[in-house]
Amino acid sequence: MNSLKWIPYLRLITLAALVSVAHGKDKPNVILIFADDISARELPFYGSSTWTEPSGRDTQDPNFQAKTPVFDKLAEEGVWVTNAWAATVCSPSRAMMMTGRYANLHKWWHNNDYGKIDDGTKWPKPVALYLTSPLQIGHLAQQAGYATQWSGKTQMKHCDYELFGFDEGCFTPGSYLFGQNPHTDFQLIQNKGKKTQTNLDTGEEIDFYAQASWYWQPSVALMNHPSNKEAIEWWPNTPESKKSFGLTTYAPDVEMDFIFEFIERKHAEGKPFFIYHTEHLGHDGFDYLDPTSGSMWPGTPVVEWDGEGYTRIEPKITGDKGVYDTHGTVSDPGIHKHVEYLDYHVWLYMEKLKEMGIEDNTIIIFCADNGTWKYGKSSHDRQKGTHVPFLIYAPGQNLTKQGEQDILVSLADILPTLADIMGTEIPEDYEIHGESLWPYLTSDQEKHRDWIYAYKSDKQLIRGDKVMLDGYGKWWDVSETPDDLISFAQITDWETASPEHRAERDRLSAILPDYDNYHTEHDPVIQ
Template identity: 25%
Template sequence: MKRIALLVVAGLIVWSSHMSTTIADEPIRPNIVLILIDDLGAEALGCYGGTSYQTPNMDRLAAEGMRFDHCYALPVCSPSRAELLTGRYSFRNGITQVILPRFPKKLNTQRDRTFVQMLADAGYATCVAGKWHLCMDFADHRDHIAGAGFEDRYMWRLFRGNTITRHYWNPELWIDDQRADDLGKDKFGDDLFSEHAMQFMRDHRDGPFFVYYPMTLVHSQTATGKNYPASPDRLKPGDDPDADVKPRQAGFAQLVAYTDKLIGKVVDEVDRLGLAENTLVIVTGDNGTDRTITSLLGDRKIRGGKATLTEAGTRVPMIVRWPGTIAPGQVAEELVDFTDFFPTLLDAAGVNMPNEYAIDGRSFFPKLKGEAYPARTWVYRYWRDRWFIRGADYRLDSDGRLWDLREDAYEPKPALDSPQTVEARKQFKQAVAELHAAD
């Protein structure tokens, strides 16, 4: 493989090669399927110890691959999605809040390039199906998704003007830069999105392909339309672990079960096509569970932390399967944040970065292959001019409070003064200063 130099400059990682986006010598050319769940923290999955919901397919995926115990998104939707695609922290890429009429920004994919653009330049067929949430109405930004590197686009039209549209039943659709509402009539959004993703895999089975499936599920709403259930599959009596609690919680359990079912269908299609050993599948979530939802993690209750800079707001599931490359049943304790997907997926595809292109992410690709690598010693989460930085044992908040995570990261205790905490505070403050010095 072509050697590349790795430099750390004021917190940014700069990849340098002798060419622009290139295919490395004798590359592994796997297909890549990236599934992003909407509003689901790690505590919800059985493989993470959750006991409130039915997640057999995601649990099976973890048993067949690798589960990362410490993957951190941002606490809300748009910033996480921007970080994932660009490999740059939100204070650099400009998407620091949820994109809404009061914050009508869009991701600048000419300035902040996406790894999808680089995969496409290297010959990958690229598809996105589902929720974008990196600009306002597609009618005003017709080329935005194509400009991010996706040749095939089958989307929920989240905004019609400044109005948020339906996305469960009867979704408003936007297909390859055109409005296509009639196709969503009497349909469930994620049935359409998952089927399109699977059809793209069938059409491009000779590969390599990249499929990004950002689900409109799970979210938390249950009022999805007159005469419609929360999901196409109503749970049978006795199957709902939350049947005795408020309807919103019970509806959420249905949505989680259906989310899991669709993920299982997509992975099963990879297997049916005979592509399992040449397909890297990643399942993760864009932020923590909604705060109206309480889940059981073992025998303890965890309230959702969406829109909070907390463990519950930022710790998300991350499951990776690649038979023949990733040994089954592994648990990774290394810290990962959403900027790390950019270099990892390019490494997996054997694609070199453009000259002197700076990102914040660090590749965890060696971990997938069972190799040692210089893992992160901290993750940095930034939202609306506030932040935290955490390592394995401690977390420093932007208000100066230092927390001890060793007993319970969900309900941490104030860190007591000691040589260890003094050193942790010093290193965290230095890391944050270096990050923002490069801004």
């Protein structure tokens, strides 16, 4: 099927949202939190013996293991999945999750490896995701009568952000939309003809990669917010926000502010809401507050857990031009601190839902886009790049499962799962690869999937319950999970493997050709 024939469906989805007969009060709200570059092993409830230290190396030092009391509670009272797979890196993984499809259809094969289309200009252009896959999670939510908001990182290059099915957006960094931000000098600008960048804050030439800050004093853009004069514009955009913006402005907190304001408005209007919160937390970033830092994970505001709740210490930062004093109000660097700040964010969500009286009618889904930097990100070794955390907390939804679930889940499953939760349908002739997780969660069904699949350009990865094929063409015995979640035994002699292992190898091998069109259909075909 040529998926591009569905381009007109973008307009039909908008109409469906306007004429939906669904009553908001009967539909659960949904908050999808999509963290960045965080392997399952970084979450303590996964029980890994190994995690990541601030330098990016493996460690078993308990000082560098995140403390996550809120995640631990939700994992115990909700549902968490032992083996959930993404793709190996950001863009194709987000494409998988947003579309419910693999790269053989959506054509986002790897970062900077996108299918091309001829738009009549001199050079073919990377295809926008909604052209190959126009029915996505935002569109489904609108179709079901939900108010939709997208907040955080986007990673959707070459695209019109108003065509993803979201009513409003708070995007960090906003430079994805505009370029150089006039509100902040926390930017690394690419030097023409060189591989280096200039730090606008210090004027120094460095070797990192071009970026505007998505943490401290960030680059932020708003889409269709009531305060906007244009559909998409820079923030701060009001006298009040301009007055408060500065060194202590922290993008993840800005995202939460706009999310909560949106939730309050839409709840007051009697509409169910769908929040797509694509956190930057977990992703590396240049440390503008400490340019000499040896960690890729800049510190966060300090938060303290007292056994019942979090207290956030108000940041105090003074200085300029790369020399700053944080006065003990910014944490040490490291991915464990990012995970802990995510835990704080989830606590904020829980407190807000309780305050509004909608905790039992709101579903929280937490997952990540790929493995941790240096350990798993972009790796096709075993499941280092693909194994991500996956948790669902759905009080009031009569789930039949609780706690650890030893099943296989693909991020492609989120789209059909949302369709079931929201009470809307995917057209029968619109091809997807995901399978709804909702029947498993709400019935006595004992198994969800027989296999999960991932990709990295022309490399394919697949696993079942007993065996796994990685991107190097190596087979691994996954019938038992090692303490570090990755040290599986390689299968080199199939004569010594069990008949069940060999049978599953044959079944998985027979599946791969269905998705193996990187060299034959790399680009979408427009008819």
